[in-house]
Each structure stands twice: as structure tokens, then as C-alpha cells.
Amino acid sequence: MEKLSYASESSASAWTTYLRQIDRVAPYLGELARWTDTLRHPKRALIVDIPLQMDDGTIRHFEGYRVQHNLSRGPGKGGIRYHPDVDLNEVMALSAWMTIKCAAVNLPYGGAKGGIRVDPFSLSEGELERLTRRYTSEIGIIIGPQKDIPAPDVGTNGKVMAWIMDTYSMNQGTTVTGVVTGKPVHLGGSLGREKATGRGVFITGREVAQRAGIGIEGSRVAVQGFGNVGSEAARLFAEAGARVVAIQDHSATLYNEAGIDLAALGDWQTRHRKIAGFAGAQEIDSEAFWEVPMDILIPAALEGQITLERAQKLRCRLVLEGANGPTYPEADDRLAERGVIVVPDVVCNAGGVTVSYFEWVQDMASFFWSEEEINLRMDRIMTEAMSSVWDKASEKACSLRTAAYIVACERILMARQDRGIYPG
Structure with a gap:
């Protein structure tokens, strides 16, 4: 929790x-x-x-x-x-x-x-x-x-x-196991669910970085929020050769230009339920987090974190929205003006709901898949979704967020139109 x-x-x-x-x-x-x-x-x-x-x-x-x-x-x-x-x-x-x-x-x-x-x-x-x-x-x-x-x-x-x-x-x-998802595995939960949102952040980030010519290996990553989403995304980026240089939670903001030892920090957090006091990084002021030299920012906390003022300070090339609604519209505009690519929450953090869908399907059928199968299926769905959004952004000459909304709203409103209004 x-x-x-x-x-x-x-x-x-x-x-x-x-x-x-x-x-x-x-x-x-x-x-x-x-x-x-x-x-x-x-x-x-x-x-x-x-x-x-x-x-x-x-x-x-x-x-x-x-x-x-x-x-x-x-x-x-x-x-x-x-x-x-x-x-x-x-x-x-x-x-x-x-x-x-x-x-x-x-x-x-x-x-x-x-x-x-x-x-x-x-x-x-x-x-x-x-x-x-x-x-x-x-x-x-x-x-x-x-x-x-x-x-x-x-x-x-x-x-x-x-x-x-x-x-x-x-x-x-x-x-009725299918009434909720995210349950313990032995009660009808799905393997891979706990790490799914963070994995989805990495998958979409990997796809966009490749298209934008941003190399992950050697890149500097900053993460706000070190729960299930932030910690898993950080781990996968580190495995891909990135350096996680800054991490912020409710207790502290940590910075280490050489890269933070995520395994050691995870152990510390498990014991103390916070990252404050971790000896493997320097504690800096919370607002200084937004000015850390970085290539990739992962806001994975609560909504409303990237304000216009913070958007002007950010020193990154790519923002991966692990949280819901972390960026205000005026901040979005400022980041676009500065050439910063924002991968919107509605696609970036959709790994969790994707594996929730898998869990629901498995509960309905009472037939369960391996974690490898789940990760492969999620990778395919997330990659296809990101590809559709990227192509729509290129077609309409708009941001990835607007493109994601175009793709989504077309699907929703077409369903609304074809279903009609009852009673007529």
C-alpha cells in the first residue's frame, strides 16, 4: 500500500x-x-x-x-x-x-x-x-x-x-472473483499485475525513445514516487542501461549523479517505509528535484505535479507519465515549446489496466496464464497502442497527448453514436 x-x-x-x-x-x-x-x-x-x-x-x-x-x-x-x-x-x-x-x-x-x-x-x-x-x-x-x-x-x-x-x-x-482485479494470485489474481503499470511505463518509454532518437543506455532518469509504479519503471530502465539519478517520495528527495543503487534503496524502503535516510544518495530540497539534470522524467505519484513553473525548470527530453494527470495543460504547452516529448498518462500508465483486463478474462474463464504469457501479451498491446498514437500525432501534427485523445475519443464516440440514445 x-x-x-x-x-x-x-x-x-x-x-x-x-x-x-x-x-x-x-x-x-x-x-x-x-x-x-x-x-x-x-x-x-x-x-x-x-x-x-x-x-x-x-x-x-x-x-x-x-x-x-x-x-x-x-x-x-x-x-x-x-x-x-x-x-x-x-x-x-x-x-x-x-x-x-x-x-x-x-x-x-x-x-x-x-x-x-x-x-x-x-x-x-x-x-x-x-x-x-x-x-x-x-x-x-x-x-x-x-x-x-x-x-x-x-x-x-x-x-x-x-x-x-x-x-x-x-x-x-x-x-464472484471477477468483481475486482488486483487480487492476490491465490484468489483469482493475475501473475504480473503488481508490476504491470511500471512495466507499461517502460514499454511506452522504450518505444517513444526509439522513435525520437533518444538512447536509453547511459541516459539519466528521475522518478517521482517510489511505489509499485516508480520502483518497477526505475528498475527496468536501469536494467536497460540507464542511470536513475534522482528519486522523490513523500519523505525525501534523493540525488546521486552516478546512479542510485535501486536494490539497496528498495531494502531500505521495506525496512523504514520511506526513502529518507538512505545513505547511498544525497538528500536535496524537494523543489530541486525539478532542476536535476536528466534525460527522462517519470512522475509516478499523484496528479497535478508538473506546474507551469516546474515545466520551465525541467532539464529533460522525455516525460513518461506514470501517474494520472500529473501535468497541467499550460505546463504541457510549455514543455512542447521547449521540445520536451510527453508520453501521456492515458497510454503510458495503461499497463495496470491492461493486465487487469487479463485478470478479468482469466477469472471469467477460470483458466490462468503464466507470467511470461502475460508480459508478452501486454508488450504487444502497449506497443500497438503507442504506435497508433505516434502515427496519429504525425498525421495530425499534434502532441502525443492530443493524439491519444483523438484515438480514444473516436472509439468512444463512435460506440456512442452507433448505440444511439435510448429511449429515442
Whole structure:
């Protein structure tokens, strides 16, 4: 379970960022543009009250959410976030980005997202389990393997998914493994799921670097966020010959021009649950992270990290968005002006939802694949998705982000158009 507490602007700006991205893509959609408002309105938003009896006998109330943004291409898909800053605007934005992400990678899903406004690290395991089970019972009316399939996100993990699956199954009267993904392998989870998002960041980064003439071997990489996504992406880049020179988490910013020993840092983090105090690198000021000499930046924390001011400082050639919505539109523009290539989140970090799709398929068939098979299938899907986006960017003379939105929105709105409106 990853704990992050980076400073960011209000969550309302996440939804605003998404709407601005839709405004930018609309002129490229031709006749489909008449359906664009479909993307500006979530299909369904559920707000639930979650009463919880604490270990000391007191009763506290927490607010939970589940938003289904668009279901034109299939059941909703998206994680559940436990974080003190979760609110409806943030969950709406995250669900919308899931709609775009699933379509950009051509998975048969719509977009959804959920969350509870809570610091999970302030709860005992028993309190966390009771919170999760009550939340599951409250949102159980709209989730299901053919309706909406949750997954882990910030503050949740495989154990939380197991509690959700069990609660939903008890209420249904039969075991329903396909109601969530990201479960433990022995409960119907998929091999390769935990590392999938970070692996996808590497795959898309590798493909774009090759097309842009950026050599990975010898390149300098900086990573914000050292959870499942950031640590796996960093490891794969290091294996490919890159030097990971800077890493930032909620506790510290580390810098070592010669390269950080990732195995040693991983061991330190496992023991101390933070990277602060690691002896193999120099601790620098958090804002200095954005001025470190680097070739590749991987923001793999929370949304709203690359502001206009930070975009002006960055000294890199390639940004790989491991997090959802880390770059503000004005920062996007500034990076483009400076010749920095941004691989957008909706493709770059889609490895997780891709392997979640594999997990769902395996659960439906009760037939499971090897990790090698899963990695090969993911590599093919991610490579094809990145190739489609790159070609669309070349065709339309636009950024990779706009190209990804064109590809995704064409697929979503074509489905919306062909399904029609019921009742007519």
C-alpha cells in the first residue's frame, strides 16, 4: 500500500484539466464532435456514508464515492483510492481518464473510479477491513463483473481487493472473483499485475525513445514516487542501461549523479517505509528535484505535479507519465515549446489496466496464464497502442497527448453514436 502526500492544487482542478483536454481534442473529431458533450458528463456518481465502529468503541463517519464516467464500450473499470484528499471532483476526473485510457489501449471497458476520504495509515487493520466491507456493501448496487470492476489505487492493495471480493460474494451468495482485479494470485489474481503499470511505463518509454532518437543506455532518469509504479519503471530502465539519478517520495528527495543503487534503496524502503535516510544518495530540497539534470522524467505519484513553473525548470527530453494527470495543460504547452516529448498518462500508465483486463478474462474463464504469457501479451498491446498514437500525432501534427485523445475519443464516440440514445 503506497502512502503519498505531495502538495497539489485543489482536486477541482483535476476535473478542469480533463475538461480542457476534451476541449482541445474536439476540433479533430469531425462529425463525431456532435457527441463530445457525452465525455463532459459522468454517467453516474454515487456518494455514500460509511459509518465505522473504531477499535475504541467510538463511531466515525467517512465519505465514499464511486463514479462511472462512460460505459459505451463496456463495463466500468477503475481503481479505488483511500486518501485524505479524495473528493467527488477528483474521482470524477480519475474516472474520465480511465474512459480515455481504456479506449486508447483498445480495451473493452468504460471508465470508473472510486475512493474514500480517509488516511488508511491511521486505521488499524481491523478498522480498515470494516471500512472496506461497509463501503463495498454501499456501492454493491452498481458494481459487478459485467457492470463495474474496481481495482487497487493509492492507499489500497490486494488485501483490500480480497475484502471487496469476499463482501460482494457473500451478498451475492456465490463466489464472484471477477468483481475486482488486483487480487492476490491465490484468489483469482493475475501473475504480473503488481508490476504491470511500471512495466507499461517502460514499454511506452522504450518505444517513444526509439522513435525520437533518444538512447536509453547511459541516459539519466528521475522518478517521482517510489511505489509499485516508480520502483518497477526505475528498475527496468536501469536494467536497460540507464542511470536513475534522482528519486522523490513523500519523505525525501534523493540525488546521486552516478546512479542510485535501486536494490539497496528498495531494502531500505521495506525496512523504514520511506526513502529518507538512505545513505547511498544525497538528500536535496524537494523543489530541486525539478532542476536535476536528466534525460527522462517519470512522475509516478499523484496528479497535478508538473506546474507551469516546474515545466520551465525541467532539464529533460522525455516525460513518461506514470501517474494520472500529473501535468497541467499550460505546463504541457510549455514543455512542447521547449521540445520536451510527453508520453501521456492515458497510454503510458495503461499497463495496470491492461493486465487487469487479463485478470478479468482469466477469472471469467477460470483458466490462468503464466507470467511470461502475460508480459508478452501486454508488450504487444502497449506497443500497438503507442504506435497508433505516434502515427496519429504525425498525421495530425499534434502532441502525443492530443493524439491519444483523438484515438480514444473516436472509439468512444463512435460506440456512442452507433448505440444511439435510448429511449429515442
